[in-house]
Amino acid sequence: MSNILVFVEQRDGKVRKAALESLTLGRALAVKTGGTVAAVVAGSGISGLAGELAAYGAAKVFVADAPELALYSCEGYTAALDAAASAFSPSIVLVPGTMMGKDVAPRFAARRGVGLLSDVMTLEVENGRLVGTRPVYSGKARATVAADPAASLQIATPRPNVFQAAKADVPAAGEAVPLALSGLKIRAKVTKIEAAEGGEIDVAEADKIVSGGRGIKGPENWPILKALCHELGAALGASRAAVDAGWIDHSHQVGQTGKVVSPSLYVACGISGAIQHMAGMGSSKVIVAINKDPEAPMFKVATYGIVGDLFQIVPAMTEAAKRMKA
Amino acid sequence: MNHIVCIAYVPDTETKIKIGADGKSIDESDVKWIVSPYDEYALEEAIRAKETKGGTVTVVTFGPAKADVGLRECLARGADDAVRIAADGLAQVDSLGVARLLAAAIKPMSFDALWLGNKGAGTDAQTLVPMLAEMLDLPHINLVTKLEWKDGAVTCWREIEGAKEVVEAPLPALLAAQKGLNEPRYASLKGIMAAKKKTITVKTPADLGVDAASISGEKAAVRWTKLELPPGRQAVKLIPADDPAKAAEELLHLLRDEAKVL
Numbered sequence: 001m002s003n004i005l006v007f008v009e010q011r012d013g014k015v016r017k018a019a020l021e022s023l024t025l026g027r028a029l030a031v032k033t034g035g036t037v038a039a040v041v042a043g044s045g046i047s048g049l050a051g052e053l054a055a056y057g058a059a060k061v062f063v064a065d066a067p068e069l070a071l072y073s074c075e076g077y078t079a080a081l082d083a084a085a086s087a088f089s090p091s092i093v094l095v096p097g098t099m100m101g102k103d104v105a106p107r108f109a110a111r112r113g114v115g116l117l118s119d120v121m122t123l124e125v126e127n128g129r130l131v132g133t134r135p136v137y138s139g140k141a142r143a144t145v146a147a148d149p150a151a152s153l154q155i156a157t158p159r160p161n162v163f164q165a166a167k168a169d170v171p172a173a174g175e176a177v178p179l180a181l182s183g184l185k186i187r188a189k190v191t192k193i194e195a196a197e198g199g200e201i202d203v204a205e206a207d208k209i210v211s212g213g214r215g216i217k218g219p220e221n222w223p224i225l226k227a228l229c230h231e232l233g234a235a236l237g238a239s240r241a242a243v244d245a246g247w248i249d250h251s252h253q254v255g256q257t258g259k260v261v262s263p264s265l266y267v268a269c270g271i272s273g274a275i276q277h278m279a280g281m282g283s284s285k286v287i288v289a290i291n292k293d294p295e296a297p298m299f300k301v302a303t304y305g306i307v308g309d310l311f312q313i314v315p316a317m318t319e320a321a322k323r324m325k326a
Numbered sequence: 327m328n329h330i331v332c333i334a335y336v337p338d339t340e341t342k343i344k345i346g347a348d349g350k351s352i353d354e355s356d357v358k359w360i361v362s363p364y365d366e367y368a369l370e371e372a373i374r375a376k377e378t379k380g381g382t383v384t385v386v387t388f389g390p391a392k393a394d395v396g397l398r399e400c401l402a403r404g405a406d407d408a409v410r411i412a413a414d415g416l417a418q419v420d421s422l423g424v425a426r427l428l429a430a431a432i433k434p435m436s437f438d439a440l441w442l443g444n445k446g447a448g449t450d451a452q453t454l455v456p457m458l459a460e461m462l463d464l465p466h467i468n469l470v471t472k473l474e475w476k477d478g479a480v481t482c483w484r485e486i487e488g489a490k491e492v493v494e495a496p497l498p499a500l501l502a503a504q505k506g507l508n509e510p511r512y513a514s515l516k517g518i519m520a521a522k523k524k525t526i527t528v529k530t531p532a533d534l535g536v537d538a539a540s541i542s543g544e545k546a547a548v549r550w551t552k553l554e555l556p557p558g559r560q561a562v563k564l565i566p567a568d569d570p571a572k573a574a575e576e577l578l579h580l581l582r583d584e585a586k587v588l
């Protein structure tokens with residue numbers, strides 16, 4: 001086992017944080033495998049990204065730069081990853097476990113006829129194979145998953161926001177290597193991207209989340225939570241009860257049938273803590289429960305809790321956050 | 327328009343999880359099983375398309391005999407045929423192996439849309455959809471929350487971080503459903519009666535030309551080497567709320583100075 005290739009997700013020419021986390025993780029694994037780390041990035045007009053990736057330890061940066069790669073397509077971006085893997089012959093490939101990464105990595109794995117350690121929260125090299133752990137069954141169990149040691153290639157998608165992103169002490173060479181993708185076949189094409197209103201932070205990427213459930217009583221009360229989001233720099237999340245009531249779009253839903261998040265802070269306001277909700281936020285580092293029912297299951301997973309009326313507590317938190325900043 | 331919908335029969339999300347004697351899988355004795363919720367959205371969308379445009383809906387699963395209950399539920403809701411790839415007696419098969427089996431079963435079939443849920447509830451790996459699409463050489467669209475059929479093509483809205491991608495693909499294509507796509511119906515009494523009379527076609531991996539031993543247990547491309555209960559979280563630190571302003575003040579200081587997240 002030696003070389004490690006990391007797929008770098010960029011959108012609009014910006015490298016996603018999850019990609020830097022995977023690069024940092026790749027660097028840590030390379031210390032054990034004794035190999036070098038390379039990155040692959042696909043898009044249009046993106047050749048300027050190599051410097052940033054070098055700072056995070058990429059000795060080589062394979063760049064697939066073409067107009068037809070301007071918008072994401074699984075077929076196009078998988079072709080770029082596949083071409084880089086052919087050129088670099090890695091034994092490990094890391095792809096950040098974002099919506100894009102979880103779309104690209106399995107398609108690539110199937111192309112190579114190998115398995116994939118998906119959504120791992122820890123990842124190590126043990127006796128020549130990748131071993132990771134991940135929550136399963138709505139977080140009610142934890143599985144240790146291992147790649148086939150005989151596989152020519154071992155692939156993993158690390159869960160975003162779980163691994164640290166840190167620059168290397170000494171930047172790597174970051175030698176840009178252009179990839180020419182011949183015979184590109186893109187059938188499923190993105191024709192448009194409809195961005196969320198107001199450039200909100202998405203819960204899937206946020207480092208802090210303030211989330212509301214049925215306890216907020218109606219959509220007219222979101223401003224109370226949004227004010228706290230604003231002070232903390234947090235994204236706004238919701239329980240399924242709030243989404244199904246039509247109070248907010250599904251893109252905010254956290255849980256089994258929503259998004260799985262691992263922020264450093266998750267503030268649950270008027271959310272009881274059903275197992276399907278916990279499936280989405282149970283791996284948050286610090287959980288705060290604000291609920292008037294002392295028996296609410298959310299208090300069982302919470303780090304801090306206040307038993308009380310959210311309509312009094314949340315505005316008071318906003319005020320306290322303002323004072324703290326001042 | 328003909329549709330194939332792949333379903334997984336999985337532990338109910340409410341069910342209590344006990345670790346099996348092998349320490350690698352769950353103890354299935356008291357588990358309640360359901361059709362994976364995402365697959366219900368997929369099935370519903372296929373049935374709606376059949377109702378408006380005609381055609382058939384075939385459900386396919388890889389599972390043991392008890393999964394027939396799930397297939398019958400799908401037949402009762404409006405699917406026409408059901409195929410089960412028999413998993414009876416097989417050790418754990420990972421996504422790559424399941425994709426191989428499904429691909430082998432589906433390859434000879436003719437269809438316009440192949441449907442899956444975006445993940446199987448429980449294992450939640452989200453790997454099957456792109457793997458199966460690759461093996462069948464199909465375009466795929468993942469995490470579909472809205473869709474419009476076009477002539478020989480489909481336009482889907484796909485959920486990504488902070489935005490929705492509008493994706494167009496020619497048919498046949500593989501589409502993976504996400505919550506928000508529709509509200510799945512319940513089976514009618516008439517549907518339930520009709521489903522009882524239908525036969526479920528059972529195929530073994532060998533029937534499909536797949537050597538089950540080469541994709542299961544110690545030969546699976548990814549193995550679960552251990553399953554354990556999650557590490558417990560420390561007990562909650564409760565902050566008295568008699569004075570909301572003081573409680574909030576204290577909480578924020580704890581978040582900054584003790585938890586160091588602010």
Ligand SMILES: Cc1cc2nc3c(=O)[nH]c(=O)nc-3n(C[C@H](O)[C@H](O)[C@H](O)COP(=O)(O)OP(=O)(O)OC[C@H]3O[C@@H](n4cnc5c(N)ncnc54)[C@H](O)[C@@H]3O)c2cc1C
Nearest residue numbers: 213214215239240241255256257258270271272276292310
């Ligand atoms: C297959 C399946 C998938 C699911 N997927 C998801 C999912 O992805 N995400 C999800 O969230 N749920 C999911 N659910 C639903 C889940 O089971 C719960 O129904 C849901 O999470 C409940 O939402 P809630 O906590 O907001 O509402 P409730 O359970 O009704 O809780 C409301 C809470 O607010 C508190 N409250 C009320 N007023 C106040 C006040 N003034 N101040 C403080 N507290 C107050 C109450 O004490 C209560 O604890 C799923 C269910 C199934 C079966």
